[in-house]
Every structure is written in C-alpha cells, then in structure tokens.
Amino acid sequence: MTVIESVAEMREFIAQVRQQGKKVGFVPTMGALHEGHLALMEEAKSSSDTVVASIFVNPTQFGPNEDYDAYPRTWKSDIDACQKIGVDVVFRPHVADMYPQGWGTWVSVDNITEKLCGQTRPGHFRGVATVVTKLFNIVQPDRAFFGQKDAQQVVVLMKMVRDLNMNVEIIMVPIVRDPDGLAKSSRNIYLTPEQRTAALVLSRSLLSAQQMVIQGQRGCRLICSEVQDKIAEEPLAAVEYVQMYSFPDLQEITTVRDKVLLAVAVRFGTTRLIDNMILEVKE
Ligand code: PAF
Numbered sequence: 001m002t003v004i005e006s007v008a009e010m011r012e013f014i015a016q017v018r019q020q021g022k023k024v025g026f027v028p029t030m031g032a033l034h035e036g037h038l039a040l041m042e043e044a045k046s047s048s049d050t051v052v053a054s055i056f057v058n059p060t061q062f063g064p065n066e067d068y069d070a071y072p073r074t075w076k077s078d079i080d081a082c083q084k085i086g087v088d089v090v091f092r093p094h095v096a097d098m099y100p101q102g103w104g105t106w107v108s109v110d111n112i113t114e115k116l117c118g119q120t121r122p123g124h125f126r127g128v129a130t131v132v133t134k135l136f137n138i139v140q141p142d143r144a145f146f147g148q149k150d151a152q153q154v155v156v157l158m159k160m161v162r163d164l165n166m167n168v169e170i171i172m173v174p175i176v177r178d179p180d181g182l183a184k185s186s187r188n189i190y191l192t193p194e195q196r197t198a199a200l201v202l203s204r205s206l207l208s209a210q211q212m213v214i215q216g217q218r219g220c221r222l223i224c225s226e227v228q229d230k231i232a233e234e235p236l237a238a239v240e241y242v243q244m245y246s247f248p249d250l251q252e253i254t255t256v257r258d259k260v261l262l263a264v265a266v267r268f269g270t271t272r273l274i275d276n277m278i279l280e281v282k283e
Helices: 007-019 035-046 075-085 124-139 148-163 186-190 193-214 220-232
Strands: 002-004 024-029 050-055 089-091 143-147 169-173 237-246 258-268 271-281
Touching: 002 007, 007 024, 007 089, 007 124, 024 035, 024 124, 035 050, 035 075, 035 143, 035 169, 050 075, 050 124, 075 089, 089 124, 124 148, 143 148, 148 169, 148 258, 148 271, 186 271, 193 220, 193 237, 193 258, 193 271, 220 237, 220 258
Parallel strands: 002 089, 024 050, 024 143, 050 089, 143 169
Antiparallel strands: 237 258, 258 271
C-alpha cells in the first residue's frame, strides 16, 4: 500500500494508473475509520482495479462551534485498517496543500442543502461539495463510494455530479450497524456508556416506523410524530429533527409513496448523531 501526502504526487500516481487503463474506485473519508468505512472500501475493491482512500479532516465543512479540533484523528489504526482491507493508495493531504493561501472558490448545491442537517449546520454541505470536488479533480475516480448514514450528503453529491457534468459515478452503500442496532459513526466514541445505551432509541424508533408502514400507515406527519415521541421518552435524548422526504430528490411529501427517506438527528449530551431508513412502498 502506498501513502501519498501531496496533491502533486497524487496526480502523478493517478496519471500512471489511468495510462494503464485501470478503473479507479475512491473512498473519501475523514479518518477515524470504522466498519462503515471498511464496507465502502470492500465495495470499491469489488468493482475497481485500483482503490484510493483519502483521509482528510476537512475544515471547511465544520461550523465555528463544531468539533473540527476535537474530531478523532486515529492515523495509526486507520492506516492499519486500510492495509488490512487491501486499499492500494491512502491519500492524506495537508490542509495547506488543499486550501493554500489565497484559495477562495466554493461549490454550492442549492435547495436540498437547506433542509435536514442543512438547517442547523449552515455551510456544511458547501464545505463537503467543495472538498469532494477538489478530491475528485485530484483522484479522478471512475466511481466514488459513500455511506447511506449520510444520506443527504449522498443526494447532494449525486446532484453536484449531475449538475456539473462530472465524470464519476456515486455509489451509496447501506448503513453498517453494531449488533444492537447503533449505526456506526466516528462520533460514537464520544458517547458515555449511558448515552450509548440511550442512543439505541434511534434504530428502535426507525424500525417501529418501518413496522407502521408495513402495517399500512402512509401519513408522514403521524409517522414522524410517533418517532419523535418515542425518542423523547429517552431522557438523555434531545431531538433536533425527525423528517421525511421523497428519496432521492428530497422533496416535501405528506404520504409515503415509492421511496421515502425517514431521517433523524438527535443530541446525546454534546454528541450529535444522525440515522435514517429508506422506506419503500410498491403499490
Ligand atoms: O463523509 C465524510 O466523511 C465527509 O463528509 C467527506 C465525504 C469525506 C468529505 O470530507
């Protein structure tokens, strides 16, 4: 496995790979790797000749009061995990190389970035779209792999790729959960044991919403309020949102039809967790 730290070197490497006609699969990450990331890497391996994973804690997607400085940086175990799973190249750029002095160009996706996480994290998706565009320009992947846990991020990036005619296919990989249902997240390590137990209410409430739909309930408002009430029964949980939108276009809906995203954001102390489920009705 090769580790590359400079943008120029990464470009050179990719030029050689492309000359050999190889398909490049790309897994952008911010490190603190867990089984969710490893699933993306496995998926990339199964459909690419060369797998590149990036590890870059991107400052432009964190708000001024968010956890950029405290974001877990676990370089040693990350590199071991990449090696073990069979990643070919780890790209680990420096902030000054990605955002050199005088840098000032943003990529901003309209409308769908203003709902869900965009309501409480203004500027977050602009930072994500910008860094992913830069990474795509450097790595030039054929396919890029993202987790469903950040479903809104996937939708935003799919729209960006379509709107800007980028020559890369975005692949969404299902959420990976702990055996007790907690969705894997780099932020789970912040949870106290009590908060972690409390956080199981997220997957429980999503499953109960799924059950409601299976039993014929189609009203989005009712489903969301049941989920909200269930989460609110947990004293350590503070709900930020429980919302439903059509998927993947994230339009307002009142009834469950075709594919629907049910997404939640909940704080446990200072730790903000998100989770979701895509519900499908074929009728
Ligand atoms: O999902 C993430 O880890 C980040 O938002 C991403 C896509 C690597 C961009 O920094």
